[in-house]
Amino acid sequence: MTGDRPISRRRMLGTLGVLGVAGATGALTLSVPRRAGAQPFGLQETVQDGLKRLFGGRPIKDGAGVIKLDVPLIAENGSVVPVSVEVSSPMTANNFVKHIYIVADQNRIPIIARATLTPEAGQASVGATVRLGETGDVRAIVEQSDGGLLQVKREVKVTVGGCGG
Amino acid sequence: MSDIGKVRIRVPSSIKPGDIVRVRTLVIHPMERIERDQQGRIIQRRYNYINRVVATYLGKTVVAFDITQSVSENPSLVFSFRATDPGQLKVTFEDTTGGKYEGTADIRFS
Known part of the structure; x- marks a missing residue:
């Protein structure tokens, strides 16, 4: 022992x-x-709440002459809808498009995508295939390097909704 | 499912120095949608979808995307950049489960 x-x-x-x-x-x-758990970019919210969260109370001006938003008039299949946004901007170091947001008002996650551009892009033009839950406005919101906000919207008629989100 | 993460990049066949090049890129990915139970409540779990896409040219970021579940399955994204020198264009997709998928295209002048 x-x-x-x-x-x-x-x-x-x-x-x-x-x-x-x-x-x-x-x-x-x-x-x-x-990794630190970053706050997710897209949330379940109304489009008003989403815009408030992203831009605060900043005014969004009409950008009809500057932004070209290309969406189909009728989307037969809401689960794949091509959206393209083109902004006429010089894209120089002093004056360029910083962000392009794609927003669908009727989606449960209304803020679909944010593109962050640099002057190296040469041209502010982006596109994505998105899901649309139901008929409603699709907006493109542009944030310029000086902080100015512009938007255009177009209604898209959705025959078959393609959105869980 | 084994195709998840396959990245395709399409650039024009002939590029001249200084051109603005339009790039189409696509990744095979399910982009899981939010699921709901019988009462319509969201089922809380970690959904697997791509939330970050970064395009670099000659090692510098040209365009970055933050995307959500409102983007379609097998997302296709379009962007442009100014081709100044021959070199590599790289697009990296990151999903919420830590998956990282890369595709590259060589930019050459003809």
Whole structure:
């Protein structure tokens, strides 16, 4: 009984040491890949709430002469609707389009996409295939480098809704 | 399903220096929709959809997209950039489960 006590203590210390090392490396490897959970960009909200969340109370002017929003008049299949937005902008370092937002008023996630552009893009033109839940307005909102906001909207008639979101 | 993450990039066949190049890109991805139970409540779980797309040319970001579940399955995105030098155009798609899908296209002048 008394004979094996020192061995057990040594073994005990050994295992403690191993555990300590494992614990330390474990903590290190865990802390590296863990990323901060950023707030999701698209939320379930009404379009008014969404615009308020993104732009605060900033006024959005009519951009009919500047923005060309290309959407079909009738979308037979709401789950794939091509939308393209083209903005006439010089795209120089002082005056360029910073963001283009695509918004569908009737979607449960109304803020569909945000494109962040740089002057290197040369031309402010983006497109995406989106889902539309039901008939309603589709807007393109443009944020310029000086903070000015412009928008255009067009109604799209949706025959078969294609939206869970 | 095994095709998830396949990226296709289409650029015009002939590009001249200084041209503004229109790029079409597509990724095979389910872009899961929000599901609801019988009462219409949202089922809370981590949905797998692409939320970030970044296009770089010669190592510099030209366009970045933040997209949501309101974007279609197998999303196709279009953007343009000014081709100044021959080099690589790279488009990276990231989804909510940590998946990262890349596609590249060589920009050459003819």
